Amino acid sequence: MPVSVHYALTVLIWGLTWTAIRLQVEVAPVDISVFYRFVLASLVALGGLALVRRLPRFGFTQHRWLIVQGLTLYSVNFLLIYRAAEHMTSGLLAVVFSLAALFNAFNGRLFMGIRPSPRIYPAVVLGLSGVTLLFWHDLQIGNATASGMAFAAAGTFWFSLGNLVSLKVRTAEIPLLAGNAWAMFYGAMFLGLWCLVSGVEWVVPQSGVFWGAALFLAVPGSIIAFFSYITVIRTLGADKAGYATVLFPVVALSVSTWLEGFVWSGTAMAGAALALLGNYVLFRRSPVITPAAPGGAR
Numbered sequence: 001m002p003v004s005v006h007y008a009l010t011v012l013i014w015g016l017t018w019t020a021i022r023l024q025v026e027v028a029p030v031d032i033s034v035f036y037r038f039v040l041a042s043l044v045a046l047g048g049l050a051l052v053r054r055l056p057r058f059g060f061t062q063h064r065w066l067i068v069q070g071l072t073l074y075s076v077n078f079l080l081i082y083r084a085a086e087h088m089t090s091g092l093l094a095v096v097f098s099l100a101a102l103f104n105a106f107n108g109r110l111f112m113g114i115r116p117s118p119r120i121y122p123a124v125v126l127g128l129s130g131v132t133l134l135f136w137h138d139l140q141i142g143n144a145t146a147s148g149m150a151f152a153a154a155g156t157f158w159f160s161l162g163n164l165v166s167l168k169v170r171t172a173e174i175p176l177l178a179g180n181a182w183a184m185f186y187g188a189m190f191l192g193l194w195c196l197v198s199g200v201e202w203v204v205p206q207s208g209v210f211w212g213a214a215l216f217l218a219v220p221g222s223i224i225a226f227f228s229y230i231t232v233i234r235t236l237g238a239d240k241a242g243y244a245t246v247l248f249p250v251v252a253l254s255v256s257t258w259l260e261g262f263v264w265s266g267t268a269m270a271g272a273a274l275a276l277l278g279n280y281v282l283f284r285r286s287p288v289i290t291p292a293a294p295g296g297a298r
Contacts, residue, residue: 009228010229030082058182062174070190072162094252096156101240108237116237130250134267166234243278
């Protein structure tokens with residue numbers, strides 16, 4: 001499957017998860033909701049791979065990296081981001097999270113010596129400006145707290161570290177689908193332990209809507225989307241893959257137009273256009289320059 005399809009799947013599915021997450025947290029505490037998401041995702045993935053006999057055995061070093069991946073991509077980052085959502089509008093949170101592409105470029109250079117694409121900087125400026133305009137109304141409310149901003153920045157930074165860990169997992173010769181399944185399992189175990197230690201009210205929702213949303217978040221939202229996203233990281237690099245965090249708010253608002261009657265203002269349309277323009281700047285092909293014939297044309 002072409003990497004462009006994986007990129008499109010990531011943006012589309014993660015754009016749809018916003019609605020599913022909202023349906024979940026209306027019924028159960030956030031931490032429990034995230035726990036159920038990754039328990040389901042890991043059980044479906046591990047069970048499916050075992051059923052078709054494609055679940056390899058890993059050594060201690062490999063499992064160690066998968067534990068780190070579970071802590072960075074499938075647990076702690078969600079706890080931080082959802083904590084931020086309790087202290088700020090979803091629009092401002094989307095603006096902060098769209099910095100993931102910049103964090104990926106910075107962390108990749110700092111921790112792994114990976115030189116980012118020079119296009120990432122103008123693309124991020126366009127994308128961040130676009131997301132800001134998309135949620136301009138939310139930003140005008142100005143209800144963010146210092147703790148909310150800290151949680152949002154920490155969650156985005158932690159998510160970025162998880163992107164780099166996924167590259168280390170690749171060098172440990174761990175198959176992507178099986179590695180993700182185990183990492184989600186370890187993330188779910190940490191979330192369950194966190195819920196027990198922190199005294200979160202342990203509930204088993206009886207709502208069909210909750211479990212429908214949880215199933216969507218587990219299978220397309222986690223198994224498929226993270227498989228596609230990490231494929232993009234491995235193929236194009238973490239800096240370019242991170243631009244998906246700029247585009248999925250555009251999808252989320254498009255869904256909101258249909259489900260909740262969101263009205264596109266002039267600033268929102270301009271914001272979507274800037275986000276798409278940033279994507280074009282980042283991924284456009286450079287012109288092929290044909291070398292001149294020796295001695296020049298005569």
